[in-house]
Amino acid sequence: MARILFESQDTLFFRDGRPFNQGEGCAGLTSLFPPSPFTMVGATRTAWARAMGWSGQGPWKGQLTTKQLQRLGGDGQELTGLTFKGPLLRHKKKTIFPAPACLIAISSDDRPEQVIRLCPSQQEQHCDMGEDIRLPVPAIKDQVMGRQLLEDWWLNEDGFSKVLAGQIPSADSYIKANTLWESEPRVGISIDHATGRAEESALYSIQHIRLHSGVELVMNIDGNLQEFPENALVPLGGEARTCWLRKQKNTELDLPACGLEAASDTHYAVHILTPLKSERPPVAGKSFTGLPGKVISACLPRPQRWGGWDTINRCPLPMSPCLPPGSVIFMEVERSDQGIEAKQLHGTTIGLQKSWGFGLIAVGQW
Numbered sequence: 001m002a003r004i005l006f007e008s009q010d011t012l013f014f015r016d017g018r019p020f021n022q023g024e025g026c027a028g029l030t031s032l033f034p035p036s037p038f039t040m041v042g043a044t045r046t047a048w049a050r051a052m053g054w055s056g057q058g059p060w061k062g063q064l065t066t067k068q069l070q071r072l073g074g075d076g077q078e079l080t081g082l083t084f085k086g087p088l089l090r091h092k093k094k095t096i097f098p099a100p101a102c103l104i105a106i107s108s109d110d111r112p113e114q115v116i117r118l119c120p121s122q123q124e125q126h127c128d129m130g131e132d133i134r135l136p137v138p139a140i141k142d143q144v145m146g147r148q149l150l151e152d153w154w155l156n157e158d159g160f161s162k163v164l165a166g167q168i169p170s171a172d173s174y175i176k177a178n179t180l181w182e183s184e185p186r187v188g189i190s191i192d193h194a195t196g197r198a199e200e201s202a203l204y205s206i207q208h209i210r211l212h213s214g215v216e217l218v219m220n221i222d223g224n225l226q227e228f229p230e231n232a233l234v235p236l237g238g239e240a241r242t243c244w245l246r247k248q249k250n251t252e253l254d255l256p257a258c259g260l261e262a263a264s265d266t267h268y269a270v271h272i273l274t275p276l277k278s279e280r281p282p283v284a285g286k287s288f289t290g291l292p293g294k295v296i297s298a299c300l301p302r303p304q305r306w307g308g309w310d311t312i313n314r315c316p317l318p319m320s321p322c323l324p325p326g327s328v329i330f331m332e333v334e335r336s337d338q339g340i341e342a343k344q345l346h347g348t349t350i351g352l353q354k355s356w357g358f359g360l361i362a363v364g365q366w
Contacts (some may be wrong), residue, residue, distance in 0.1 A: 003251035004044055005090070006217040006236060006243040011184050011208035013238040014039060016305075022068055027340075030207045033181060034325070035237060037274060037357030038317065039307035040087045041220050043236045046071055047245050051229040071224050072353075084357040085253055085349060086219035086274060089154070091181070095218065095254040098326040099150035100271050101299035102136065103168075106146050111174045112153060116140060117166075119366045120297035120330050133284050134297045136330075139366075141167060142221040149301060151326075152177040157256055164259030164271070164364030170297060180215050183207045186239075194212075208239070217243070219357065220253050258346035260339070267296065268342050269364050270307025270329040275304055275322035276359040277352040282329050289351045289359075291331055291340035299328040322358070 014035040049060055052068045073079030089096050102119070105112035107201060118136035125133050138144055155163065159173025179350040190202035228247060236243040260268055270291060282288045282295045304324045333339050342363055351359035 001220060001222040001250070001252060002228070003248040003254075004221055005246045005248065006040070006043070006087075006218045006219075006234075006244070007235070007241050008236075009244060010212045011186070011210045012236060012241045012243070013206060013208050015238055017224070027250035031183070031209045032304065032306075033209050034089055034217065036306040036308060037084065037353075038306065039085065039237055039284060040217065041084050041356050042220065042309065043234045043243070043246070044084070044219060047232040047234040048072060048228050049091075051232065054229050061302045064120060068159070068227070071226060071286050073223070074245070077355065079355040082223035083223070083355050084219055084221050085347075087217045087355045088254075088273065088360075089221075089300055090216045090218050091154075091156075091175060096156055096158060096180075097271075097273060098156055099153040100163055100328050101149055102269070102328040103150050103163070103170070103203075103328050104138075104144065104147040105150060107148060107150065107153070109176070111171050112150055114147070115168050116144070116147065117151075117168060118299055130236050130284065136297055148154045148175075151200045151301065154180065157254075158345075159255035160362075161259075164256055164261065164269075164362060166365035178284050179212065180208050181211045184210050206239070208241075218254075218334055220251070242259050243356050253347050254363060255347050256344050258362075260346075261365075265333075265339050266328065267293075267343075267364070267366055268339070269334045270331060270345075271362040271364060272323055272327040272329070272359070273362060274349075274357055274360040275324060276350070276361075277320060277322050278359075279352065282325070286331065289332075291329070291345070291350065292341040293331045296330045296332045300324055 014031045014033060016030055016032045020045050038326040049072060050056060052064050054063050059315045073082035102117055107117040119139045120134040121137040125135055127133055154175040155169055156173050159169030162169045184206050185205060185334055187205045190199045192199050224254055233242055234245045278289045283294050285292050286295055288295050301324050303321045305319045307319040307322055310317055310332045346363040350361055
């Protein structure tokens with residue numbers, strides 16, 4: 001296994017799922033950050049293919065050998081013999097994690113205040129989601145007025161480790177998103193490549209992302225990495241933006257230890273660290289995408305919609321909804337062997353297209 005670091009050379013642009021067609025009035029198209037696993041894997045494999053001898057134009061087949069194509073993972077929806085985990089974010093050479101949706105607080109510019117945890121209620125409720133639903137409630141009885149999700153906050157490793165242990169992170173564990181990156185508006189105009197002149201009615205505006213100093217994107221990759229470049233300048237995202245790619249050999253996933261203390265635990269929490277694609281959303285009382293046991297409750301922010309670009313067939317990938325990073329699913333097991341299995345899932349990927357990095361999870365206590 002190796003760690004792949006991406007250091008931005010300028011602003012970056014990762015468009016969201018809104019239409020961006022001429023005449024539709026989509027001014028100020030924003031970037032979603034961190035980007036999709038599709039984007040990160042595509043940049044990684046492109047740099048690898050170039051190091052193998054691909055010209056940068058045309059299909060890989062015909063320019064690369066069969067063994068080289070196999071090392072790249074093939075050209076299907078699931079990678080063969082190649083596994084990615086990420087993207088995660090690094091700040092000052094330490095991995096940081098999105099604040100989970102099971103934490104609510106009164107947010108300020110300095111740090112969240114009066115943080116409390118949410119966990120499934122003991123009393124079952126009847127609501128529009130069905131009967132016998134255990135909704136998330138404060139673990140400690142307290143006034144919740146004024147508290148909200150920590151959507152613009154991240155946690156350092158120590159803070160996330162406490163979350164997995166069922167505790168409240170200390171005040172110095174939180175990192176505000178605007179200290180990691182900032183949005184930068186850009187205005188552009190389409191150029192006619194035949195004449196070199198600006199096209200009529202082709203002015204557009206978008207929002208780029210500028211990473212602050214010491215902030216990097218990271219992917220972990222496992223497979224036969226023969227001919228993988230040690231360093232490379234690679235395109236990443238839209239608008240022809242580039243990142244400097246660096247490989248670190250024999251590096252495991254930088255993730256705190258599993259929060260489950262014993263295999264006899266009858267319930268556990270699944271923290272989603274990268275977008276999770278599944279055939280259906282989690283439903284109370286049902287199993288969910290290979291997790292042992294049944295769903296009891298969940299804290300789910302608004303879903304993200306991710307597409308991408310198919311470099312093999314040269315066409316866009318369809319948009320699909322994903323559970324966003326920071327989502328928390330509360331599970332309950334009935335047998336001790338299911339508790340052991342849940343603990344073994346810590347630091348793995350679940351759901352659809354998990355070999356691309358979708359569905360990276362951490363397992364902890366309520």
